[in-house]
Amino acid sequence: MENKKFLTILKIGGNIIDNPTELKQFLSDFSKIDGYKVLVHGGGKSATKMAQSIGLVPQMIEGRRITDAAMLEVVVMIYAGQINKDIVAQLQAYNTNAVGFSGADGNLMLSSKRNHPTIDYGFVGDVQKVNTTLLGTLINSGIVPVFCAITHDGKGQLLNTNADTIASELAIALSEFFDVTLNYCFEKPGVLFDAADDNSVITSINQELYATLKADGAIHSGMIPKLDNCFNSLQKGVQKIKIGHHRMLNDTKALYTTITL
Amino acid sequence: MENKKFLTILKIGGNIIDNPTELKQFLSDFSKIDGYKVLVHGGGKSATKMAQSIGLVPQMIEGRRITDAAMLEVVVMIYAGQINKDIVAQLQAYNTNAVGFSGADGNLMLSSKRNHPTIDYGFVGDVQKVNTTLLGTLINSGIVPVFCAITHDGKGQLLNTNADTIASELAIALSEFFDVTLNYCFEKPGVLFDAADDNSVITSINQELYATLKADGAIHSGMIPKLDNCFNSLQKGVQKIKIGHHRMLNDTKALYTTITL
Incomplete structure (x- = not known):
């Protein structure tokens, strides 16, 4: 191929x-x-x-x-x-x-x-x-x-x-x-461990970690459909998904969340 | 070619x-x-x-x-x-x-x-x-x-x-x-000999006829820049220009004006 x-x-x-x-x-x-x-x-x-x-x-x-x-x-x-x-x-x-x-x-x-x-x-x-x-x-x-x-x-x-x-x-x-x-x-620097703390960016998340964090209640409300949607896209062929503030485009130090299966 | x-x-x-x-x-x-x-x-x-x-x-x-x-x-x-x-x-x-x-x-x-x-x-x-x-x-x-x-x-x-x-x-x-x-x-059936008479469509107009009708005052006001623009386009390579009501697209009996050099 x-x-x-x-x-x-x-x-x-x-x-x-x-x-x-x-x-x-x-x-x-x-x-x-x-x-x-x-x-x-x-x-x-x-x-x-x-x-x-x-x-x-x-x-x-x-x-x-x-x-x-x-x-x-x-x-x-x-x-x-x-x-x-x-x-x-x-x-x-x-x-x-x-x-x-x-x-x-x-x-x-x-x-x-x-x-x-x-x-x-x-x-x-x-x-x-x-x-x-x-x-x-x-x-x-x-x-x-x-x-x-x-x-x-x-x-x-x-x-x-x-x-x-x-x-x-x-x-x-x-x-x-x-x-x-x-x-x-979006307005946040990524998916957060603690929604109130912008420094708590989860830099990498896969389905296993997602399941754990959802069970713990760390990831909840509006972030759930967003992430479900991401995993669905990855399962359908998308290679990689990033979530973060747009400053990640030009600030090499900016954190963001990478989502993989 | x-x-x-x-x-x-x-x-x-x-x-x-x-x-x-x-x-x-x-x-x-x-x-x-x-x-x-x-x-x-x-x-x-x-x-x-x-x-x-x-x-x-x-x-x-x-x-x-x-x-x-x-x-x-x-x-x-x-x-x-x-x-x-x-x-x-x-x-x-x-x-x-x-x-x-x-x-x-x-x-x-x-x-x-x-x-x-x-x-x-x-x-x-x-x-x-x-x-x-x-x-x-x-x-x-x-x-x-x-x-x-x-x-x-x-x-x-x-x-x-x-x-x-x-x-x-x-x-x-x-x-x-x-x-x-x-x-x-446009709203009229074409360029008209008499602006008040929709049946007076000039079916074909070239530069020579345009000059005559302009001198006679039959073509005046808003139609002058429109036609000047048409002749300019024809001089720059456009093959043919038609002016008329959109019914000319499906009504074979509808009159319209064809403009050529």
Whole structure:
């Protein structure tokens, strides 16, 4: 089997997007990553702010935000319009040939509207299929895809989709062609032994340690679905996953968590 | 010299975009056009509506709208986000492999901020360069580019750019590789002998007839820069230009104006 080329997939969230200075620094660091790469970005607070300023009231059911038709319009505008194009233009200034995509573009990511037995989440999509042929061709031709968290159902309907899931689905699908490292950048320096102590970074975690820490209660709440998702991606072919603050990209002393099977 | 392949470039404006039923019909017709094609869309009224609903006051100087920073954010959201992704998702439903682009994506269209001796237009771009290599490759691979009226300056700044100009600059640049027909769809059935009579369509116009009709006063005001722009594009390599209502795409009896040198 021939050696696969390395591909770095990086997901950033609201903590970077909401801070123009951090975003600029991050994009400069991202532009310096060698080799093939893909960026996935979440939304940050702008969509909520925009929704409020046009008088939309957030629809919540059982603590979950519902994407009704009006909210979908807002997230499409903000994620695929404002944030995505701003990132693409900034990356171009760093000589990175970025192209912004939603899942509808090139049918790159097909979803189905979530069908939940008791909660109608509205226009929320669960990923069904990645168009790896086109995406692989684009990446191999030197394009750096920048994905926003919008997909489509193939029948003309755009759908709001979790950015972490988009990153992991891209990583799984592209691991057919590439040796993929998936990086989740968030506000913490990594997975922590003690959530209150940023210095307690677990530098390396595998399924065995994860089981122990979960049983001890050291890893709990929001970190559980995140890590379950990571192990699922690794089982499906992703080579390596890193979780940490985006400073891990340019600060060689910065700690982060590496996740392997 | 080998024969160039045919490429249809189609520009649509607000009259179609503001009417969901007409837009749907148009996109269905567009999806049936044989061969290589590109769609360019303007903005319609949504940007103005959005600007009003968040309390922006349109800035006008000498009757021209000024794109200040706040208005640029709105047009990027609406043009590159809402309208562009809606069109792309609908075209995907018609099995047309559309990909939405601003000029920043893939550095496809580089502009410079307009530098006018007396009026500061704000964040408005005049097109400098089309990345025909990448665009030609994408089109040849079966992708149908859908351009919104946003470009960039290569230094990280997005710029609002006239959609008619984007269409003509794409047509000129792509005529290097393709035999290009440029279609401008607007609310009228074509260039009219009498602006008040929709039945007075001039079915064919060349430079000579244009000069005569301009001298007679039959062609005046807004139609003059439009036609000047058309003849300029033809002189720079575009094969043929059609102006008419979008019904010309599916109604073989519909009149329209063909412009040649």
